[in-house]
Amino acid sequence: MAQNLLASLSDSQLDLLHRLADESAALGFPIYIVGGFVRDLVLGRPSLDFDLVLEGDAISLGRSLVSKFGGKLTVHTKFKTAKWFPGLSAFRPSNLPTFIDLISARSETYKHPAALPTVKLGTVADDIRRRDFTLNALAICLDGEYFGELRDELGGLDDLQNGLVRVLHPRSFVDDPTRLFRAARYEKRYDFKIEPQTLALIPEARPLIAKLSAQRIRHELDLILGEPNALSILARLGDLDLLKPIHPSLTWDVTTWARFQHKVNSANERWLLWLMSLTETEIASLNQRLKFTASLLKSLYASSKIFAALSAFEDLKPSQCVERLNGFPLNAVSAAALIAQGKSRQNLEKYLSEWRHIKPKTTGDDLKNLGIAPGPKYQEILSRLRNAWLDGEVDSENEEKRLIENFLKETG
Ligand code: CTP
Numbered sequence: 001m002a003q004n005l006l007a008s009l010s011d012s013q014l015d016l017l018h019r020l021a022d023e024s025a026a027l028g029f030p031i032y033i034v035g036g037f038v039r040d041l042v043l044g045r046p047s048l049d050f051d052l053v054l055e056g057d058a059i060s061l062g063r064s065l066v067s068k069f070g071g072k073l074t075v076h077t078k079f080k081t082a083k084w085f086p087g088l089s090a091f092r093p094s095n096l097p098t099f100i101d102l103i104s105a106r107s108e109t110y111k112h113p114a115a116l117p118t119v120k121l122g123t124v125a126d127d128i129r130r131r132d133f134t135l136n137a138l139a140i141c142l143d144g145e146y147f148g149e150l151r152d153e154l155g156g157l158d159d160l161q162n163g164l165v166r167v168l169h170p171r172s173f174v175d176d177p178t179r180l181f182r183a184a185r186y187e188k189r190y191d192f193k194i195e196p197q198t199l200a201l202i203p204e205a206r207p208l209i210a211k212l213s214a215q216r217i218r219h220e221l222d223l224i225l226g227e228p229n230a231l232s233i234l235a236r237l238g239d240l241d242l243l244k245p246i247h248p249s250l251t252w253d254v255t256t257w258a259r260f261q262h263k264v265n266s267a268n269e270r271w272l273l274w275l276m277s278l279t280e281t282e283i284a285s286l287n288q289r290l291k292f293t294a295s296l297l298k299s300l301y302a303s304s305k306i307f308a309a310l311s312a313f314e315d316l317k318p319s320q321c322v323e324r325l326n327g328f329p330l331n332a333v334s335a336a337a338l339i340a341q342g343k344s345r346q347n348l349e350k351y352l353s354e355w356r357h358i359k360p361k362t363t364g365d366d367l368k369n370l371g372i373a374p375g376p377k378y379q380e381i382l383s384r385l386r387n388a389w390l391d392g393e394v395d396s397e398n399e400e401k402r403l404i405e406n407f408l409k410e411t412g
Pocket of ligand 1: 035036037049130131132133136137176178179182
């Protein structure tokens with residue numbers, strides 16, 4: 001079975017794995033490819049997520065790979081892990097990962113629920129047992145004559161074949177409540193089912209979500225929002241009552257569902273579609289919990305403002321639309337345009353495609369040449385001219401000049 005699994009890799013991928021294994025063998029470290037790579041290989045969805053676990057020091061292996069094949073290495077001394085970026089040096093980059101994770105096999109214990117784990121070096125078997133679900137607990141040996149042999153001590157292959165997400169032990173969610181979110185993500189990504197005993201462990205762990213740091217929980221939500229079927233994952237989290245424990249404003253209902261029908265390209269755009277119906281106060285409170293990045297927070301506030309006033313955009317003149325939207329991040333306007341209807345939608349789309357680019361022909365230098373003393377008046381005149389273009393009151397440079405003359409007469 002496993003021989004067949006690796007047989008589906010390209011020659012260049014196999015060559016890379018052999019070279020890694022040879023270097024590891026030279027250092028005397030047994031080496032395995034593990035986790036998501038093996039899972040996706042079994043599922044017939046080959047990935048470039050090369051996670052290698054070795055019984056030995058991953059940083060030493062990384063250094064010897066760099067000295068033999070070149071490329072770059074980043075290291076994490078505390079956890080004895082390294083990331084090798086092979087570069088173009090020794091391998092042609094066809095179907096090859098841009099980096100390879102090298103992990104020193106370790107065991108993990110948790111001092112208290114939801115804490116970060118305490119790590120100790122161990123064997124590959126330990127490293128497999130510290131993981132979240134059986135579907136991630138498969139390893140393929142890369143050593144010499146064992147190259148390609150599958151290690152499946154925890155029933156991962158059966159669960160993958162039967163479409164089940166199953167924890168490795170009953171304390172798994174308590175140790176690490178982020179796994180609650182991972183379970184729903186895998187379930188919906190692969191169209192699997194969370195296995196009944198695993199499902200039954202959720203209530204005990206649910207209150208521990210409150211103990212997770214902002215960064216860890218936001219990371220999980222970012223991963224979910226980056227999945228093609230984010231919609232069904234969030235719906236599942238809603239059903240399992242795993243959203244409200246993060247924050248009471250984080251809900252999932254038919255209106256959010258409808259907003260998620262729109263196609264977007266990034267996790268951030270999904271955040272906007274999800275949360276645009278919240279008030280600014282709710283966003284501020286949610287930000288206390290999730291600590292959004294500054295740019296996402298700015299977009300969230302902007303999309304909430306636009307959403308709250310969406311119907312008003314129907315009757316606004318182009319210049320008024322521009323005045324309202326100027327300075328708002330474009331992704332916030334695009335998100336609102338997706339869900340707006342009728343004239344509001346047309347106005348938001350026009351703003352994005354045309355209106356925001358419109359500028360008068362007259363410049364500050366021209367105003368100076370007309371003998372107008374520099375000052376706040378410049379901005380006033382230029383805005384007035386831009387608005388006139390936007391609202392179709394002028395359509396030539398001469399008309400602009402007339403407007404300036406009128407303006408000067410009016411204001412003295
Ligand atoms: N892992 C875990 N508990 C977590 C996060 C990760 O046990 N809270 C383990 C999983 O077994 C996983 C491995 O660490 O296989 C690597 O994690 P990650 O890179 O997040 O997962 P992938 O297997 O790469 O899966 P995905 O395709 O979702 O990124």
